[in-house]
Amino acid sequence: MSRRQLAEAVGVNNQTIGYLERGDYKPSLELALKIARHFGVAVEMLFSLERFEPIAMTLKRTGEDK
Amino acid sequence: MKSRRRSILSMLDDTVRWTGMPARVAAQMSNDPDRKHRPLRWTPIWPIASSSALFILCLFWPPALDHASPGAVVSVGTVFWCCILGALPALHVNGPLGKSSLEDDEREAALRKDSFLFCLGLLAVLNGLGQPILMILSHWQDWKIAQTASVLTTAFTLNATLLGCLPTLYASWNLEQLPRE
Numbered sequence: 001m002s003r004r005q006l007a008e009a010v011g012v013n014n015q016t017i018g019y020l021e022r023g024d025y026k027p028s029l030e031l032a033l034k035i036a037r038h039f040g041v042a043v044e045m046l047f048s049l050e051r052f053e054p055i056a057m058t059l060k061r062t063g064e065d066k
Numbered sequence: 067m068k069s070r071r072r073s074i075l076s077m078l079d080d081t082v083r084w085t086g087m088p089a090r091v092a093a094q095m096s097n098d099p100d101r102k103h104r105p106l107r108w109t110p111i112w113p114i115a116s117s118s119a120l121f122i123l124c125l126f127w128p129p130a131l132d133h134a135s136p137g138a139v140v141s142v143g144t145v146f147w148c149c150i151l152g153a154l155p156a157l158h159v160n161g162p163l164g165k166s167s168l169e170d171d172e173r174e175a176a177l178r179k180d181s182f183l184f185c186l187g188l189l190a191v192l193n194g195l196g197q198p199i200l201m202i203l204s205h206w207q208d209w210k211i212a213q214t215a216s217v218l219t220t221a222f223t224l225n226a227t228l229l230g231c232l233p234t235l236y237a238s239w240n241l242e243q244l245p246r247e
Contacts, residue, residue, distance in 0.1 A: 012172065024242055028172050
């Protein structure tokens, strides 16, 4: 999914999605809930007070567990 | 002959492309709002610097200005005022705050609010400090009518320039360039 598609789905500018991806913008609760609803996940899956682990580390750990 | 003519035409095309104007015109005519309203980090500094320089010139009032003809001073001032009046809307419209506020999303609305709050706060501080200083200076240096009128006019121009340029400058420096997808 492109930035533009997500931006249109949640009703913001596609630059705003870019700044969210980079962690340079903290969204309002309404925008966070809209994005979470769009992906069908809980808002904690997308936004957290702590930094998320890099996806490469998560995949590595999952591989080691298996 | 034909191939030579074509090569001359293609060379002319290359020359035009080398100037960068076709790409610039395409960007200006693009409907993509991100390309139209790009950050202007340096351009707004020019009007602010020239307005400030003119204000400082009138404040210190070199003796040569006493001998300048009033017509020449008024003409130069009018030309400068017209240039500033023309540049301010162009800078605002092409900058990151240029599009209508009705189209803003929450991030853009917050950026617009912060930019204007910063600008109006700075203007309030500058004017609050500057006006008593100007009053004291005018009394202390015994300003004549011409200098008083010039300082007032240039101070007003500086205020208008700051009001027109500072929000664009603030917003431009607060916008990081995003990498393309």
